[in-house]
Amino acid sequence: MPTHPEKLTKLRPITLGFREEPERPVMGLCLTVDNAVCQAPHAHPRGQLLYASHGLVRVSTPAGAWLVPPSQAVWIPPHVVHEVALPGAVTLHSLFVAEAAAAPLFDQCSVIQVSSLLREMILRAGRLGADYEPDTPADRFMRVLLDEMAQATVTEIGLPMSTEPRVKRVMDALAERPGLAFSMTELAQVACASERTLARLFVKAVGMSVGDWNRRLMVQHALTLLDAGHSVQRVAITLGYTESSSFIDMFRGVMGQAPGQFVGQRGARHGGGS
Structure with missing residues (x-):
């Protein structure tokens, strides 16, 4: 916590x-x-x-x-x-x-x-x-x-933060355990608010839903693991996915391409593997 x-x-x-x-x-x-x-x-x-x-x-x-x-x-x-x-x-x-x-x-x-x-x-x-x-x-x-x-690329998947106490508690909890560890009910308990109130506060604070923010967080964590040489399957398991295909679909939804394609292109741009 x-x-x-x-x-x-x-x-x-x-x-x-x-x-x-x-x-x-x-x-x-x-x-x-x-x-x-x-x-x-x-x-x-x-x-x-x-x-x-x-x-x-x-x-x-x-x-x-x-x-x-x-x-x-x-x-x-x-x-x-x-x-x-x-x-x-x-x-x-x-x-x-x-x-x-x-x-x-x-x-x-x-x-x-x-x-x-x-x-x-x-x-x-x-x-x-x-x-x-x-x-x-x-x-x-x-x-x-x-x-x-x-020459560095400005990221398109930054994680905006909020100082609103209930939203910040949820962000901190998610950041400490990136993945599918929490349900919306559990996050509402962390925030000491109802699920509906938390959903409204989150969108007001950062302009995106709790789910969208968490998916960005997971993709960022995935990029770190992929950069360290972990396989797509291992990254998927680490983030709580039982099937690699579900993780790949999530990653593609955020980044516009599959994790293997993104890492390969990134390695080619910088003269080597990732």
Whole structure:
């Protein structure tokens, strides 16, 4: 079930976002936390790419709020006020991009797909850190990383979040157990509302039904598993489907194509398998 707010660890502000140093276009950071949240809404002069290689990251900005799995990352342009919450155990990678270097990237908050190549580059940037010198292999790597970020695809299956307490409790429950684990009756109990009230609140809060939101969540989780090399049959079983065909139909309904086709095309676009 969702984590109680009082049990969340308050994270101290990260200073990298405030270091100008344009000669270092990207500063990488990796940290592992459990049930954490930033102390307060904040903004910094560097842009920020937030990526959880394990777990989920919840990002809120004036433009919207998103729940992001390991198949995606969130881009926050410079000077945009945001909050970050990390429910559960999370390995978080942050790339802080100098304001001038951020200009060619996305001009608004965006959720992007993370290819296998981009994922490995993000992880390496975290290992390189922030104190490399100009015109070194690390510097050149960071500049190639910026090129790869600029080519990333903005996802069409983002998960909008809500601050409405009953809706948020349901979203947290679904996110902790992606799949067919809950019936509408059980979710209504989580929300402490009737099924009809929950259905109405959900559509009002995020513009889609509980079922549609959960299907997006399942597809995002499926993409993470498929990217890790799991078979379609194994992913279907993990998500609670007794037949792979039902999972494939659900995936096709959200993505417009079968999981095998999507992963194959994604691997071809990025020069290898997924």
